[in-house]
Amino acid sequence: MDEEGIGAEIFALVADIYPICRSITGNGVRETLRRLGRHIPLTVHEVPTGTQVFDWTIPREWNIRDAYIADDSGRHVVDFRDHTLHVVNYSTPVHVRMPLAQLRQHIFTLPDQPDLIPYRTSYYEERWGFCMAHNALMALPDGIYEARIDATLQDGSLTYGEFLHPGDSDEEFLFSAHVCHPSLANDNCAGLALLTRLAARLAPLRTRYSYRFLFAPGTIGAITWLARNELVASRIRHGLVLSCVGDSGGPSYKRSRQGDAAIDRAMAHLLHHAPGTPTVTDFVPYGYDERQFCSPGFNLPVGLFQRSRFGSFPEYHTSGDNLSFVRPEHLASSYRTITAAIDIIENDQRLRNVLPKCEPQLGRRGLYAAIGGSQAGPSRSMAMLWTLNFADGHHSLLDIAERAGLPFSEIAEAASILEIHGLLVPASG
Amino acid sequence: MDEEGIGAEIFALVADIYPICRSITGNGVRETLRRLGRHIPLTVHEVPTGTQVFDWTIPREWNIRDAYIADDSGRHVVDFRDHTLHVVNYSTPVHVRMPLAQLRQHIFTLPDQPDLIPYRTSYYEERWGFCMAHNALMALPDGIYEARIDATLQDGSLTYGEFLHPGDSDEEFLFSAHVCHPSLANDNCAGLALLTRLAARLAPLRTRYSYRFLFAPGTIGAITWLARNELVASRIRHGLVLSCVGDSGGPSYKRSRQGDAAIDRAMAHLLHHAPGTPTVTDFVPYGYDERQFCSPGFNLPVGLFQRSRFGSFPEYHTSGDNLSFVRPEHLASSYRTITAAIDIIENDQRLRNVLPKCEPQLGRRGLYAAIGGSQAGPSRSMAMLWTLNFADGHHSLLDIAERAGLPFSEIAEAASILEIHGLLVPASG
Amino acid sequence: MDEEGIGAEIFALVADIYPICRSITGNGVRETLRRLGRHIPLTVHEVPTGTQVFDWTIPREWNIRDAYIADDSGRHVVDFRDHTLHVVNYSTPVHVRMPLAQLRQHIFTLPDQPDLIPYRTSYYEERWGFCMAHNALMALPDGIYEARIDATLQDGSLTYGEFLHPGDSDEEFLFSAHVCHPSLANDNCAGLALLTRLAARLAPLRTRYSYRFLFAPGTIGAITWLARNELVASRIRHGLVLSCVGDSGGPSYKRSRQGDAAIDRAMAHLLHHAPGTPTVTDFVPYGYDERQFCSPGFNLPVGLFQRSRFGSFPEYHTSGDNLSFVRPEHLASSYRTITAAIDIIENDQRLRNVLPKCEPQLGRRGLYAAIGGSQAGPSRSMAMLWTLNFADGHHSLLDIAERAGLPFSEIAEAASILEIHGLLVPASG
Structure with missing residues (x-):
């Protein structure tokens, strides 16, 4: 596949979707899929709130219009419009006035990284909260503050998108990236953008395998897809989950639960010859949606490709994971690794x-x-x-x-x- | 099992049996078993001299009343009452007067550890001899000395004790410690005391496996037991030989000949997570009674647990292996490792x-x-x-x-x- | 087998055959086999030019009488009589006068090892050329030089020798050394001499296996032998190719393609206990005639024994590989390793x-x-x-x-x- 300018192309798409406030449900996911859909013919699925998917239930849909903390003078000392991370993701609506001492019980900061805003969620317990830089919190004078989150949490649906490139065989190579994180560039605007560009370049080619690209909310989205596609899942022969594919670290690969699947061998081979500080690790049941694909009832040959491993870089799940943190050359390098893996899977004989x-x-x-x-x-x-x-x-x-x-x-x-x-x-x- | 105060309890029992002059036969073994029997209902077996046990024959019984080397003035320069190691174990009786130069051919010392008394035996060749500190020997003036060993070597029996805790199954977990060494605290008063205390705490519990505790003289005792219990041996599913379990080194585990038996895996797992300087080594056909349990005609899943490995510490087989060398906290640590192994064997599923x-x-x-x-x-x-x-x-x-x-x-x-x-x-x- | 004086004996034979100009065909091989045949009853085979052997054809026979480069005054600035490496092996005959600048296109040197003559060949493309020390080339004044190679390249035959020591079984242990290199002492006068002496000492002994010693030109010789001896090849149970067995490095062993053949295990065992800096490496499809014996259609259990590995020492394929580079003690050490391997293969049970x-x-x-x-x-x-x-x-x-x-x-x-x-x-x- 043509690689000319691929890094810049992927980066442009990362920048396009970075500002959107995504969550596991809601309009943020829909808007993101709409923008990815400009490049590939994406099928968008809506699964209603309350639908049972294995042990889980599709939750209510969360949408947010505005949120802020204002001081006595009405000045917004924290404003969702500045950064989507300022609100605890899935916060219930609230509009209160209370002393700072009381409000602090709803404010999350990172004392060890005092200039960064943390990323926090509360999907399965009803709460509200704000996230902000620790230094900014420390600078707030005592007093009464107004806290408002103008959000809705109500019946609706969970949204995911997928694109299938049919090959000579109906055996599939699955690519998956989670679409639920708000403004975090590496985790996972990078994965979404890389896979979209890859799908676009793969679309006109004749391939041995069929290629499925899945853009779904983390955990609940993958579970939903698996619950609705058990037959398709049985045809998956190779798979990769992508996240954090734009930073300068790694590359790294986490093996599937099977450990010696063709994709495991292909990725280990490629990383063995890769520049940088490649690491290949065994499967652990924690991480991204490989957790679901590799649950024992499916045990699919699906590994995880990243550059820096999640949780291993200080910018992880903070406002430091921004557009400066990902670079076109690293996106291009990740792209080349993935296409090289496709080359191996397609051509090994x-x-x-x-x-x-x-x-x-x-x-x-x-x-x-x-x-x-x-x-x-x-x-x-x-x-x-x-x-x-x-x-x-x-x-x-x-x-x-x-x-x-x-x-x-x-x-x-x-x-x-x-x-x-x-x-x-x-x-x- | 309750672990409160277990280190002190085991140490007290070590101290109780330390002074006794044990050998592969004789009253020292009987007295030791009598004292262990205060804590658990021990069955004591006597096997007559001359009994054939596989390739071996039960030897005559050795008992010693007194032994000394006296100088011209009648002063005892070496006295068995000071330390049981002063006499070569299984020495034939003797009462002679001879010049020091001649007597020295019957005296063993450790020139490199000149203050320690060595431990020496001569079970299968009739000899007599004394052991003493090299510095003490060097300090003796020339002259005529009286050497007396008031011992008997005559038909009798070999003695061993065992205790069986019946479990839900007649499949057995064997624990074995050699009972033949004289005043050596770590090797093996420690093993005898730990197993006795373990048996006492295990006795009231309901267990999946039956637990057999064997206190027999090294080599000939284990061979005797195996010769008389081939059917029981066929029901042994797990086993541990214990020695040197009270010093500050290790812990260490020597795998059974099978190498991957459940007990091998359990012990390797526990030592992997153990503090100190744990080592796990493959089976070698030298050591303690695992040699017999792991002979090719039995090939039982029996490993060896120690703290410091035999032969690896300078106090090994000398008077330095005394009550100062073993500590309650190390005995307690060994106890916890053994009970953790039992937990794994009982509960793995x-x-x-x-x-x-x-x-x-x-x-x-x-x-x-x-x-x-x-x-x-x-x-x-x-x-x-x-x-x-x-x-x-x-x-x-x-x-x-x-x-x-x-x-x-x-x-x-x-x-x-x-x-x-x-x-x-x-x-x- | 008696090892007394073996190093000196092998070295004497190395020195005897070192001066001969060998190639893949021609009188150099014949003369070498004649001298080896003084020590063992060697069967010499001649295979005519043009004979098809698998994918190859026996080439024309190359013989050289004389070669030199002379300056204007007739002085020989390069003379084949000084060193057989001075002529590119298999050079076509030539007699020309030309300026030095033009002649240099036919001269090979080693700029990084300026005092050594390189070893070069052109078996399968018709060329002519000289090899000389880079410093000597640099010292030549410009001018017209006469270059003469008095050689013949015409129909004849390829020559190889073999000796079979029959054992109790017709299953064979094959030893092979290439006989095509000119004056290179370690590569492979050493291998030829060691195997000849080994065969002589083995001849009077009764053995379990039959032992075959093959002295054939590299590549084409081994291919020729295999093409003519497919049935014999099917009886080969163990085999070693020998080269570079006289220097101070190694010892080293390259496993057969099978990797775990008896000879592989025996050699790895011996090298594990060998002094020096032993290395055991996996099969690679490059090296000496193990390439042919281990081609997938034969896949014979034939490894490569050397001291320093080919290509790993600076004297390799240069005039530095001379009689000073090999020592009797290293030849003796190699001999002992080989006889120890025979001991294992004969006696393992x-x-x-x-x-x-x-x-x-x-x-x-x-x-x-x-x-x-x-x-x-x-x-x-x-x-x-x-x-x-x-x-x-x-x-x-x-x-x-x-x-x-x-x-x-x-x-x-x-x-x-x-x-x-x-x-x-x-x-x-």
Whole structure:
């Protein structure tokens, strides 16, 4: 897939959706999906409040118009219009006047990061609250303050979007990004934007697998999708959850619960050869929606791709996760890793060397250095030698790349040349 | 089991039996078993000299009344009444006068540890000898000395004791400690005392397994027991040999010959989470009576638990292994490790998550933090998430604890809470 | 096998064949085989030019009488008689006069090792060229030079030699060394000389396996032998390719493609206990003739033994690989490793402890220290305890040696003593 300018393209989409106040339900999600839908034909689903999805129930819909804390003079000392994080997500409506000492029980700050606004939610317990910089709170004089949250929490629906790119097979590769976080750039405007751009570039291509892109609220959204798509889920052969794909850390990959699924091997292979400080970790039942895809009743081969791992960077879940924190080059790097994973999943295969007894004479085919004896050895020929030796019908190209310690792309290219010269055939052939 | 004051209790029993001169046969063993028998109803067995036990024969019985080396003036320069180690264990009786130069051929010292008395034995070759501090020997003037060992070596019997706590099943957990060493506190008054106190506390409890406590002389005692109890041995599902459980080192565990028996996994798990400098080593065919239990014709799942490993501390097999060398807190720590192992063996089981599709909603059951978004994550909920995700009927609680990197006790507690809430059932249910 | 003076013997043979100008065909190979044949009854095979061997064709035969570069005054500034490396191996005949600037396109040097002559070949593309020290080239004044290579490249044959030592079984242990390199002492006069001396000492012995020694040109020679001996190849149970066995590095072993063949385990075991800086590496499809033996259509259990690994030492494929670079003591050390490998392959077996229940009483058989209690433990008895415990019919002696971390020779010796005492019998007995 064409990668020219992809970083800037993804970044522009991140910036487009960053200001929206999203939550697990409500108009923020709808507006976000509308903007993603400018780039791909997204199907938007609405699931009514009260619908049972496995052990859960679709909650009421939350929408917010305005919120502020005002001092005696009417000055807004905290204003939702400045930052969507200022309100505890899913706060019930409130309009009160109370002394600061009392109001502080509804205010969340980060004393250790006193200039940042924290991100807090209260989805499943009715509360109201504000979030603000600790230093700003400390600067407030005592007195009576007005606190207002002009929000509604009422029956409505949960919204999610999906796009399916049909391939030659109805076996699927699932990509999923959570759409419920408000103004947090890396977590997860980056994932939403990257997948949208990826889907757009993938759309015109013919592929072996079908590709599904899911943009749903975290936890309840993934649970809702799974509850409504058990049959589809049974066709998922590979999957990746994406979040935090725009910062300078990582890259990192968390294996699926299966641990040795094709996607696990492909991602581990790619990260082994990746620049930066790649880490591959085993599945843990905490994180993003891989928790649901990898619940024991589904146990799908779905891993998590990130740059910095969630919770590992100080900007995580604070106002520090803003448009300065994600960079086009990191978005582009994440994009390339994902497309390389698609390359492996699409192209890995078992081939068979048709001249398995001794080496074929590569030299007379122009595939081997003519002057022998130098210490360097035929470094450019090594990928061919590995491929010929292990193309025995049992080892796939990824097996060979892992055995050789070479990137899959080099083995795949060598295999392609050898196939052209008639030295390899499909293993079943 | 109640652990209050357990260290002091065990230490008191160590002190009680420390002065006795034990050997592989004789009254020292009988007196020791009599004192242990004050705390538990011990069955004492006597096996006559000459009895064939596999490749071995029960030796004659050794008893000693007195022993000394006296100088010209009649002064006792070495006296068995000062320390039981002064006589080579199993020495034949002797009463001679000879020059020091000649007598020295019968005297063992430790030139590198010149203030300590070594422990030496000669069970299977008839000899006599004395052990003493090297500095004390060096201080002796030349001259004629009287050496007397007032001992008997004659037909009698080999003595061992055992206590069986019956459980719901006749499958057994064997605990074994050698009872043949004279005044060596860590090796093995500590093991004898710990197991006696453990047996006493276990006695009133209902257990899944039956628990057998064996106090027998090293090597020949274990061989004798196995020769007389082949059918019982076939019911041993778990076993631990204990020695050196009272010093400040370790803890350490030596795996059974099987290497991956349940007891091996349980002990490795506990030591992984233990304070100190825990070490887990593979089976080697040298050490204590696990040598016999793990001989290829039995190959029982019996490991060795110690604090410092035998031979690894300078006090080993010297008069330095005395009542100052073992401490109540180390005895208590060893006790807690053993009872934790029993907890694992008794309680490990496979459970099944009855809501395996996606996560159950822990929040509405009061099992999950209500305010989301903080970096810390639901650390107290992690044990529940691990248990729910891997309680698939295939993973046992210990499997889950190992996978999660959490102590078994935390997983077992989480499982218990989840079972109460109806989220888990026994895998067979 | 007697090892007295073996290093000096092998070195003398290295020195004898070092000056000969070998190539993949021609009289250099014949003369080399003639000299090796003074020590063992070598069968020499001639395979005509044009013969098809798998994907390859036997090339024309190359012979060289003389070669030089002469300056205006007729002085030979480069002379083949000084060093066989001065001519690019397999150069076509030429006799020209040309300016130095033009001639330099046919001259190979090593700018980074300016005093050494490189080794270069052009087997499968017709070229001519000279090799010389970079400093010597730099010292040449401009001017017209005469370049002459008095060589022939015409139909003839490819030559290889082999020697078969028949054993009790027609299953074979193959030893192979390439015979095509000109004056390079370590690579591979050393391998040729070591195997010749080994074959001579093995010849009078009765062995379980048959031993085949193959001295063939690299690549094309091995391919030729395999093409003509497919049935023999199917009987190869173990094999080693030898090269670079005389320098001070290593030792090193490269596993066969199978990776866990008996020879792989034997060599890894020996190198684990070897002095120096032993390394064991996995198979890679580049190196010496193990490439052909381990091609997927054969997949024979043939590894590569070397001291320094090819390409890893600065003298590799240069005039620095001369008679000063190989030493008798290193040749002797390599020889001992190979004979130790033969010992393992010949003698590894599964035995059965006839008294598997508890330990046999070694003491009454005089096999155990009589005085007990010392810290050292029965270090001399450990090999016996390991062997008795694991001689269960499932573990071979090599298995036991690996489990015990002891050299095979110690376990084999212990097993021999225990067999004499009737405690072990063959597992099938």
